[in-house]
Amino acid sequence: AQKITQTQPGMFVQEKEAVTLDCTYDTSDPSYGLFWYKQPSSGEMIFLIYQGSYDQQNATEGRYSLNFQKARKSANLVISASQLGDSAMYFCAMSENAGGTSYGKLTFGQGTILTVHP
Amino acid sequence: ETGVTQTPRHLVMGMTNKKSLKCEQHLGHNAMYWYKQSAKKPLELMFVYNFKEQTENNSVPSRFSPECPNSSHLFLHLHTLQPEDSALYLCASSQRTTYSTDTQYFGPGTRLTVL
Numbered sequence: 001a002q003k004i005t006q007t008q009p010g011m012f013v014q015e016k017e018a019v020t021l022d023c024t025y026d027t028s029d030p031s032y033g034l035f036w037y038k039q040p041s042s043g044e045m046i047f048l049i050y051q052g053s054y055d056q057q058n059a060t061e062g063r064y065s066l067n068f069q070k071a072r073k074s075a076n077l078v079i080s081a082s083q084l085g086d087s088a089m090y091f092c093a094m095s096e097n098a099g100g101t102s103y104g105k106l107t108f109g110q111g112t113i114l115t116v117h118p
Numbered sequence: 119e120t121g122v123t124q125t126p127r128h129l130v131m132g133m134t135n136k137k138s139l140k141c142e143q144h145l146g147h148n149a150m151y152w153y154k155q156s157a158k159k160p161l162e163l164m165f166v167y168n169f170k171e172q173t174e175n176n177s178v179p180s181r182f183s184p185e186c187p188n189s190s191h192l193f194l195h196l197h198t199l200q201p202e203d204s205a206l207y208l209c210a211s212s213q214r215t216t217y218s219t220d221t222q223y224f225g226p227g228t229r230l231t232v233l
Contacts, residue, residue, distance in 0.1 A: 004160075031218055032218055033217075035221065035222075043206055043226055044224060044226040045208060045210070045227075046224075047224075050219065050221055052218055053218065091160075091161070095218050095220070096218070097218070104151070104166040104168065104215030104220075105163055105166070105174060106151075106161075106222055107160075107163075108161040109160060110160050111160070
């Protein structure tokens with residue numbers, strides 16, 4: 001089974017509107033971290049937001065917020081007031097200890113291409 | 119220089135060549151990573167170094183040879199590659215690998231083409 005699933009290959013949104021990018025994850029580890037990254041066409045992966053499995057509140061960073069529903073194992077990214085510069089590939093990723101001593105292994109989903117229309 | 123830098127940004131090599139990719143982080147981190155991003159595939163972790171020691175080798179073929187001389191520098195030595203090795207190679211660093219909060223910060227990548 002895939003550890004990170006992003007079911008939306010592509011999404012379109014009008015400038016200034018909000019958009020939600022879906023992410024579901026699979027782990028039996030009680031301690032894990034969830035991340036969202038943005039990858040523009042230039043290739044660089046840009047860190048956007050982090051949510052820890054024990055965090056009680058949803059993470060927010062400026063226009064980005066993470067809708068964390070632990071029981072459903074979902075960690076959707078919400079981008080408010082979309083801008084043209086938000087057009088990029090977005091990746092959901094998870095780090096888990098998996099009974100070991102290292103959180104170094106980051107597992108990525110397939111990504112969602114977001115296109116913002118003027 | 120700030121963040122994570124990678125050189126070269128683009129590389130074209132023949133199957134018999136030997137080349138090296140360089141990564142440098144200016145964040146004071148202790149862990150560094152190599153990832154491979156092929157078309158239509160998720161990012162694949164290749165190697166992890168924590169305090170200069172390799173802690174993860176994700177079954178990477180021996181034609182890829184990593185080197186981490188110190189916590190700020192990471193190299194990927196390439197030899198006798200195959201066309202299917204053409205991909206974007208991304209380097210990342212994090213403070214450490216101890217906690218789930220250890221966010222990885224990425225460089226701009228090296229786009230490799232093997233002819």
